[in-house]
Amino acid sequence: KTHKFWETQPVGQFKDIGDTSLPEGPIEPATPLSEVKQEPYNLPSVYEWTTCDMNSDDMCSEVYNLLKNNYVEDDENMFRFNYSKEFLRWALRPPGYYQSWHIGVRAKTSKKLVAFISGVPARIRVRDEVVKMAEINFLCVHKKLRSKRLAPVMIKEVTRRVHLENIWQAAYTAGVVLPTPITTCQYWHRSLNPKKLIDVGFSRLGARMTMSRTIKLYKLPDAPITPGFRKMEPRDVPAVTRLLRNYLSQFGVATDFDENDVEHWLLPREDVVDSYLVESPETHDVTDFCSFYTLPSTILGNPNYTTLKAAYSYYNVATQTSFLQLMNDALIVSKQKGFDVFNALDVMHNESFLKELKFGPGDGQLHYYLYNYRLKSALKPSELGLVLL
Ligand SMILES: CCCCCCCCCCCCCC(=O)CSCCNC(=O)CCNC(=O)[C@H](O)C(C)(C)COP(=O)(O)OP(=O)(O)OC[C@H]1O[C@@H](n2cnc3c(N)ncnc32)[C@H](O)[C@@H]1OP(=O)(O)O
Numbered sequence: 058k059t060h061k062f063w064e065t066q067p068v069g070q071f072k073d074i075g076d077t078s079l080p081e082g083p084i085e086p087a088t089p090l091s092e093v094k095q096e097p098y099n100l101p102s103v104y105e106w107t108t109c110d111m112n113s114d115d116m117c118s119e120v121y122n123l124l125k126n127n128y129v130e131d132d133e134n135m136f137r138f139n140y141s142k143e144f145l146r147w148a149l150r151p152p153g154y155y156q157s158w159h160i161g162v163r164a165k166t167s168k169k170l171v172a173f174i175s176g177v178p179a180r181i182r183v184r185d186e187v188v189k190m191a192e193i194n195f196l197c198v199h200k201k202l203r204s205k206r207l208a209p210v211m212i213k214e215v216t217r218r219v220h221l222e223n224i225w226q227a228a229y230t231a232g233v234v235l236p237t238p239i240t241t242c243q244y245w246h247r248s249l250n251p252k253k254l255i256d257v258g259f260s261r262l263g264a265r266m267t268m269s270r271t272i273k274l275y276k277l278p279d280a281p282i283t284p285g286f287r288k289m290e291p292r293d294v295p296a297v298t299r300l301l302r303n304y305l306s307q308f309g310v311a312t313d314f315d316e317n318d319v320e321h322w323l324l325p326r327e328d329v330v331d332s333y334l335v336e337s338p339e340t341h342d343v344t345d346f347c348s349f350y351t352l353p354s355t356i357l358g359n360p361n362y363t364t365l366k367a368a369y370s371y372y373n374v375a376t377q378t379s380f381l382q383l384m385n386d387a388l389i390v391s392k393q394k395g396f397d398v399f400n401a402l403d404v405m406h407n408e409s410f411l412k413e414l415k416f417g418p419g420d421g422q423l424h425y426y427l428y429n430y431r432l433k434s435a436l437k438p439s440e441l442g443l444v445l446l
């Protein structure tokens with residue numbers, strides 16, 4: 058398979074896999090800002106660039122609707138991600154964000170938003186180096202404008218705008234294989250509403266299993282069982298930051314969270330992100346932490362259901378409570394909140410609870426990528442401490 062665009066980019070190339078003579082680190086050097094292309098890349102003449110102000114309700118609605126109708130679907134076209142407006146505002150406006158990295162393409166005549174790509178700043182530690190990066194996400198071209206080589210132009214334009222802020226690396230994920238993954242992760246799914254998952258055709262009744270037997274198999278208590286398990290509050294930010302930084306320090310690639318980041322990314326936001334911690338009843342220390350984000354999907358072509366309510370495992374740390382018990386409490390609260398399924402990647406130490414807590418492996422893979430940064434050797438998913446939305 059040739060990659061006409063990606064073969065021109067400073068990314069690990071397939072031909073270089075296994076070449077240990079190539080040094081770890083940036084592939085191309087930073088360039089002086091004066092040498093960065095000052096004007097936007099050319100679009101086909103019927104289109105124009107637009108910068109999306111996510112604070113504007115109209116603009117946010119345009120991005121929301123473009124993604125709702127044209128963003129990622131699973132291979133069987135059973136689901137399409139349906140990120141909410143509030144989720145997009147959260148995902149795109151972290152501390153230090155640049156509105157100029159929220160890039161849209163409009164049709165000149167109709168003024169309709171037909172494409173989008175976004176970046177947000179992040180500090181990512183790669184082994185012992187903390188690198189300022191852009192996290193690229195929500196790349197979307199309207200279904201009617203596919204296979205016209207618009208994506209490479211979108212990618213070059215966001216790259217140009219990131220360069221203008223003197224940032225030279227990026228991190229991104231994709232379900233497709235591109236040059237060259239730093240690791241490849243597996244999705245796992247824990248049924249919370251097995252009847253719905255069977256009705257939509259995602260799950261099938263096991264052999265010799267009845268529906269009532271299946272419902273019983275996935276049944277969960279009505280309340281978390283860990284003493285001191287409670288929602289995270291603003292006063293917990295310093296303790297959660299300490300807990301998280303210490304936990305993430307063991308992974309080869311991980312987010313370098315500070316208190317500002319923790320406040321944004323991990324404080325609970327209704328229908329966006331949920332976070333819980335264990336405060337020791339004796340010492341009042343914060344000993345454990347778990348979190349998940351809310352990402353519904355449109356159920357495609359089903360007469361009885363429109364939306365799948367899915368929770369996605371985010372960052373979890375167990376130091377006193379068993380990781381199994383902590384994550385089971387996460388399942389319990391997500392069930393109580395009405396989620397149909399709890400999804401998790403096999404990153405960090407997640408493998409240790411997946412089978413035990415009745416997760417089943419998905420058929421989708423998620424590939425992680427770095428832009429303009431070479432790793433000497435690929436990572437195992439268990440060496441990755443980075444969850445992108
Ligand atoms: C220092 C800062 C650097 C920042 C930038 C870092 C890099 C950021 C990179 C972006 C990270 C995004 C992360 C992210 O958002 C999370 S992954 C989700 C991506 N979005 C979707 O899947 C939504 C539905 N699909 C679409 O909208 C279109 O199919 C898209 C727009 C995906 C491609 O539009 P299209 O009409 O189907 O295709 P053409 O325009 O004709 O272009 C074909 C070329 O695009 C390459 N392609 C296809 N899918 C890709 C993907 N997911 N990443 C990167 N490249 C992708 C493909 O390999 C080919 O290049 P090649 O010929 O070389 O193989």
Ligand SMILES: CCOC(=O)c1cnc2ccc(OC)cc2c1SCCC#N
Pocket residue numbers: 129130131132136137138232244245246254259354365367398400401419421
């Ligand atoms: C029931 C389990 O599957 C999903 O939750 C789900 C939902 N919506 C999607 C939309 C696009 C999509 O495209 C890859 C996948 C899904 C998936 S499976 C992979 C995500 C996880 N976990």
